[in-house]
Amino acid sequence: MKIKHHIVLLLTFIGLITAVEVKAQEHPSLILTKSGVEKIRKELGTVPLFDATLKNVQAEVDAEIELxxxxxxxxxxxxxxxxxxxxxxxxxxxxxxxxxxxxxxxxxxxxxxxxxxxxxxxxxxxxxxxxxxxxxxxxxxxxxxxxxxxxxxxxxxxxxxxxxxxxxxxxxxxxxxxxxxxxxxxxxxxxxxxxxxxxxxxxxxxxxxxxxxxxxxxxxxxxxxxxxxxxxxxxxxxxxxxxxREEGQQTGFLANIDEPFSPDGYYTEGPYYQRYAMYPFLVFAEALQNVKPELKIFEHKNGVLLKSVTALLNLTDADGKFFPLNDGQKGMSYYSRELVTAVDIAYYYGGLNPQLLSIAAKQQSVLLDDSGLEVALAIRDGKVKPFQKKSINLTDGADGKQGGVGVLRSGNEDFTLVFKYAAQGLSHGHYDKLSYSLYEKGNEVIQDYGLARFVNIEQKGGGNYLKENKTWAKQSIAHNTVIQNETSHFSGKYEIGSKHHSDLNFKDFSNEDFQIISAKETNAYPGTELNRTLVMMNLKGSDKPIVIDLMKVVSNTQNQYDFPFYFMGQVVNTNFNYVTENSLKPLGTKNGYQHLWLEAKGKSSEEINQFSFLNKEVFYTISTASQKNDELLFTRIGANDPEFNLRRDAGYMIRRNAKNTVFASIIEPHGSYSHVSEFSVDSKSHIENLKVVHDDENYTAVKITTVDKEQHLIIISNNKDKNSKEHTLIINDKEYNWKGSYHYSIIK
Missing domain, CATH: 1.50.10.100 (Chondroitin AC/alginate lyase)
Known part of the structure; x- marks a missing residue:
């Protein structure tokens, strides 16, 4: 009986081994499965999006075979x-x-x-x-x-x-x-x-x-x-x-999930390279799910691979183009083949989120596999729901504690403000702490330059990164942030920048009419602290929001601060006088300054400096609270660029010599211009004045006065407070009391 029992156990064990071997040798099993292929064949001719994709792929491959x-x-x-x-x-x-x-x-x-x-x-x-x-x-x-x-x-x-x-x-x-x-x-x-x-x-x-x-x-x-x-x-x-690799750092596919992704699904290299990496991340994960389901790869790190798809879609403008944070080519979008893959796999393995179907419907293509069929079937069956892109804050770092990226949105992506206070972003990172960019619909208003590269264009450096990526695009002066003494953050050194990150002070996106985010950077310059607060706010009677930008700088020494705005469009007018340069000269000799032509220079003469420009038939005005002896510079990219590797984009810069200071600005859209009717409507700013009415270690306050004489007061706590903390501040003999990190009121 005992021998018979052992024989039965042995036969059972052999049977199990055989079953495992058969399963392991079953093909296809990576992105297609045998059962999936059978289902696809049965559904052919009844699923319009899948059928159209199949037809296009077949025509493409047939033409290639003929060659x-x-x-x-x-x-x-x-x-x-x-x-x-x-x-x-x-x-x-x-x-x-x-x-x-x-x-x-x-x-x-x-x-x-x-x-x-x-x-x-x-x-x-x-x-x-x-x-x-x-x-x-x-x-x-x-x-x-x-x-x-x-x-x-x-x-x-x-x-x-x-x-x-x-x-x-x-x-x-x-x-x-x-x-x-x-x-x-x-x-x-x-x-x-x-x-x-x-x-x-x-x-x-x-x-x-x-x-x-x-x-x-x-x-x-x-x-x-x-x-x-x-x-x-x-x-x-x-x-x-x-x-x-750092000493002791884990490697391999699982480590590449664990470290670069934050718990929110943000990828530290930025959306352009997240898009590129999503294909191997997700097709290998799909293959592992099919062949080695016991690994539970889509549950790894609390399902971060599937979360990352939604995070990445939220890092796009109204036209689906990725924000060019760090090294990023403008124009890359969720219409790329990598995002077709990401959306289909995330839908299939991530709980059948119907909002993803609206992206797939726009892509007009699906994977020719099990996941693509399910997406196409769901679209055919009317299960599509709009993908809702709202204001979001995505943390950076493996533990979510290395800064992040905030995206403030107004209305149906009418305006989008992207605030970067993240970690370095590995070797593709830029030296741009507390930088931002601004979009109206899919149009850039205040731009981030992106990368200096013509991808896969052989005539331009073999399609690879150009030297100007290091000498210009990565440098701090190429971004909308503050630069001290014409030196990039962390002296432009990766080994320093990779050790540090900015920190969130607070955020509040609960009121669409007044959204706010604030972050601090203490390591970009030794002995200097940068504290930036951005507000997207709707003024009474205006159909578009304004952006209020408060950059507070506290330093141990007197410094030259440069504060650029890389605006898109043509200059309309200024409220200050300036002199144009008849003979162009570079603004500096290094750290990106060697690539900026100085086109014109002016001086502050009013309490507020205003500069208006026209972009895509919309007027915009940048209003900045001025200080005596502020220099106002108009620049253009392209100096020391003999091979025309850089775009000839314009910039407007405030230069200030100070120890401690606040750059307080408003970016305001207003009116329109029709090239067909040739009518100009509401071409002048609605802002009469902007003034810093209080600034010390604890609080910064600004007062905004409109042309209708309405006054708005914003007070920011410069410390990282709990939302329940009570504050009291007296400004011009009036006491203000509030709870939380900021106060906003209309002054009566």
Missing amino acids: GIDTPIPKDFSGGYTHEKHKRNFLMMQKAGVLFQILQDEKYAVYVRDMLFQYEAMYKDLPVHPQTRSYARGKLFWQCLNDSNWLVYTSQAYDCIYDWLSKKERKKLEKNLFKPFADFISIENPQFFNRVHNHSTWGNAAVGMIALVMDDAELLERALYGLKDDGLPAGAKDNDGGLI
């Missing part, structure tokens, strides 16, 4: 023929693999197989890429990052034709192509693979996804947890001066 396969010897930077051809190859392979599964047409499997064997034949003898700019050179591409892109997409193609290939073919591909490829971007390039950065996220996902297809446990372990011993020297840096 034939080309896998050229790599030689180019981004934008060059070999770079773009290998990039198109991996995109087409992934799509062809999916088409094979859905349409069961072998021509797509043949296309993928033949291309894979061309790569197999060339890869084993392929040297590193001839271009030497990258800190981690690839083989197919100039950097390992793009090689990882290739493997992330190609893994999906291989998964789709895995069962169609013979065992001999699979063995040859895995031995000569996939395993060496995975080893190259990981073991042979630990400085790329073993760090916390969007580059490594792609590398981790690439190794992990091919591991899942090949059922390679060692590779999967490497992808999830990094290399155990990478041999990297302490202090190793990448091309941008970013530290590769």
Whole structure:
């Protein structure tokens, strides 16, 4: 009986092992599943958005097949023929693999197989890429990052034709192509693979996804947890001066979720690179969910990957374009392929949020997988609800305690104010503490410059970052913040900036007519404290809000402070006199000042300086409380730029010499101009005066007077108070009492 019992147990154990092996070898299983493919085939012809996407993809791949396969010897930077051809190859392979599964047409499997064997034949003898700019050179591409892109997409193609290939073919591909490829971007390039950065996220996902297809446990372990011993020297840096890895820092895919994402889903590198990284984050997570559901990847760190999609969508303007915080190319939006992926996967695995469907409907495309089908079915069945973008504060840092980004919105995104008080943002960060930008609908009013790069345009530095990204775009003077003694925050040094972050004082978005946020920075300049408060407020009788900006500076020494506004539009008028420069000269010699032409210079002559400009048929006025001897400068970007790498955008700057000071300003939209009727309406400011009526260690107060003689008082507590704290302040013999961090009233 005992022997019989052991035999039964052994047979049961063998059965369990066999079941696991069968499950592990089931294909497709990364983004497509067998059951999902069956459902897709049954629904074909009945789901308009899915059917339209399938038709477009099929036409694209069919045209590519007609052209034939080309896998050229790599030689180019981004934008060059070999770079773009290998990039198109991996995109087409992934799509062809999916088409094979859905349409069961072998021509797509043949296309993928033949291309894979061309790569197999060339890869084993392929040297590193001839271009030497990258800190981690690839083989197919100039950097390992793009090689990882290739493997992330190609893994999906291989998964789709895995069962169609013979065992001999699979063995040859895995031995000569996939395993060496995975080893190259990981073991042979630990400085790329073993760090916390969007580059490594792609590398981790690439190794992990091919591991899942090949059922390679060692590779999967490497992808999830990094290399155990990478041999990297302490202090190793990448091309941008970013530290590769701090001593004792965890690495691998899970660490790349844990560290860069805050609990709110904000990604410390900024929305542009969050968008880029969302593809490997979510497709690898989807693959893990399908193949290794026991990992519960979508529950990791309290479901932050799914939260991050909503956070990212909230970091867009009214047209869906991402705010260019840190290194960010303007124009990138949620219409990108990465966000199609993110929205579909977040909908499918994140509780079927109907608001995401409205974004998917705008994208007019879905993934050709299980998640994309569910999105298309829900849109077909009328389950769409509008995505509500409201005012939001997103914390930064793994624990949410390294500053953040506040987004204040008025109405239906009529006005959007973006306030950045975040951490450095790794190597893609800018030196722009307490900076902001302002939008009306999708139009920039006060801009953030973004990055200095022409992505994938070969003629411009091989499509890579230009030197002006460091000499201009990252520097403090390129942003709407205060600059002390013509020196960037943290002296423009990454190793200093990465140690510090700004801190939130308070925020209150509860009243749409008066939204406020305040933050403090104490490390940008030694011995100087910066405290900025921004208010979005509706004045009585106005159909648009104004922005009130209070930048308080407290220092141990006398300094020169520059306070720029990078406005978009054309100058209309000023209430101060200025002299234009007949011979343009750079404003300075370093820290970004060498790239600014000085076009005109004026002096304060009134209690309030006012400057009006016209942008997209709307008038705006910047009103600033003046101090004696304030210099008022008009600048333009483009000095010391012989290759025209920088945009020729305009700026308006207040220059003040002081020890302690408050820059108090109002940005006010008003009126309109029609180029068709040639009518100008309400072209003059409604602000008569703006005055700092109190300023000390504890409180700063300003009084706003409109042309209708209505007076508004705002008092800010300069300390981080509890909302319940009671305050009393006497201004001009009148006592004001309130609870909380600020007071607002209309003076009778």
